[in-house]
Amino acid sequence: MLHLRCGLLAVAGGSRLVAGRIRSDEPFFVFDFGSLERRPPGRQDPSDQEKILAAAFSSSGEYFALTDENKRLVLFKTSPSWEKISVRWLSRRCTALAFSPCDSRVLVADKSGDVFSFSVKAAQEDGRLELGHLSMLLDLVAALDGRHIITCDRDEKIRVSLWGAPHVITAFCLGHTEFVSQLVLPAGREKLLLSGSGDGTLRLWRYETGQELQNCRISSIPRPENDQEDKVGPIPPSLGFAVFRIRCCPRGEKVAVLCDGVHGIYLLSISDSPRLFQPLYVALPYVPVDVDFEDSTSLWVFSAIKENPIELLQYREQRWQPVPRDDRMKELSEVIRGSWEQMEGSVVLENRFSALYKAVFDNMASYLQKKEARIQTEKRKFSNGQEGSTAKIQKA
Known part of the structure; x- marks a missing residue:
């Protein structure tokens, strides 16, 4: 983290x-x-x-x-x-x-x-x-006005409750089709909420009313034309892209998103409209463990690479690129490497949420299969009965 x-x-x-x-x-x-x-x-x-x-x-x-x-x-x-x-x-x-x-x-x-x-x-x-809740909670945030607690759970729900009277639910933000893994309140964006889910979407809400303003499917964000899959690793199928981290910069106009097992970072901007726009995929030669903004043009990345566990990306010359490590970054990397044995075992790069997806059972297919087997059994019994009757008549 x-x-x-x-x-x-x-x-x-x-x-x-x-x-x-x-x-x-x-x-x-x-x-x-x-x-x-x-x-x-x-x-x-x-x-x-x-x-x-x-x-x-x-x-x-x-x-x-x-x-x-x-x-x-x-x-x-x-x-x-x-x-x-x-x-x-x-x-x-x-x-x-x-x-x-x-x-x-x-x-x-x-x-x-x-x-x-x-x-x-x-x-x-x-x-x-x-x-x-009646389901496992996965994230929560406290509204900046101090009036609301916003929670999300495994059952696709986002619930907005009054802090002073939490039994009073002022709104539900409904629309996700899988567990809701992350909630973020963008700074400077009053009454707005960002949510990420196992359904591979990033959604923008007005949380007081439960109104969904935008639904952004992560798999629809294009990759750079010069991005080679064999260099950064395969991108999961569209049913993947489970969002496990959302970060906003201190002023709230930039958003970084990490998805389960993806070798890169998805970046978006929030307009005053408000809308999510300027989607961008920044490819990395590794799966990031976590990210966070220092400011709107500086993004820190934590990786599972012992030789280079921490990296700083900055927006320069119209693109995000790593900057040379200064003495402070080298010192931090050295300290992290000194604790690597204690940290390494907790680093999860993919399948973080495999236990949260709900199994789907096709009971109707099983029922129809058993029904067809019963029909065939009855037909055989009827056919055998007719043959026995015919044999008795001929013998008589």
Whole structure:
């Protein structure tokens, strides 16, 4: 996972967090989840692992939160230097994290469909239940006005709930035909929501009313004519393209999209209309693990290549291209390589969502096949009965 906010960068994977300021001479902060205490005896789960599941910066960048498979919520303060300030236990494994707009609470979505919130200031305070779904939650965001919590689940639904009264659902954003994997609120675009799904689409909504403004099928974005498939790897069939990451630049006018197993990045712009336009595919010689914007013309990429784990793309001369690594990038790469053994096992490049697609059973075909077999059996019985009757008459 790669996250940028307010000049800060965090790379998390496996049991390691590497973080620090992008433009600074300060050493990078390295934290190992293996150093944390595990659950008390009797409450431990044999399947628990030291693996980070979700992470998020607060809107101001002052706080950073992580959860892992040991059901721990770890909160860090980033200023004046990175420091762990609390560790709290969750009842279930987390699927997504988000901070409230004023940085006062951390929202945690879990696999059972519940959303809990935890106080940032009261570090030892237990979480409180905010809302629940009947399906596994995959992502959530808190609206900048502080009035709404927006959640998405495995059952193709996007739900908009009132924060103060979460039992009040103000709207559903319906249209996806597979699980909804990602939600993003573009900065500076009031009441707009972007969603990505296993159906291979990126959709733009007015979330307060549930109105779909645009449906962009990722597979329809053209590839450059000079892009050679054998160089960057095959593009999945149109039924693939499951969206697993959406990032917006700080001003909200650029969008980056990653799809499961695709060797490249899809980039789009958001107009004032609002519409998604200027779709572009940027081919890479590897499958990116994660991306995030530093600004509208700078895009950081995290890869699964140990020799070059972090790369910066900038928009220059009418195209996106990698820039030479400066001393700070070399230092960051060296620190990541030093934690590679702990991070490498968590890097997933494809089939992230294979367990989320619902199996389709053609019961009618099975029924018709069994019906035809019964008809043929009855015909044979009838035919054998007629032959027996004829034989008796002839004998008489």
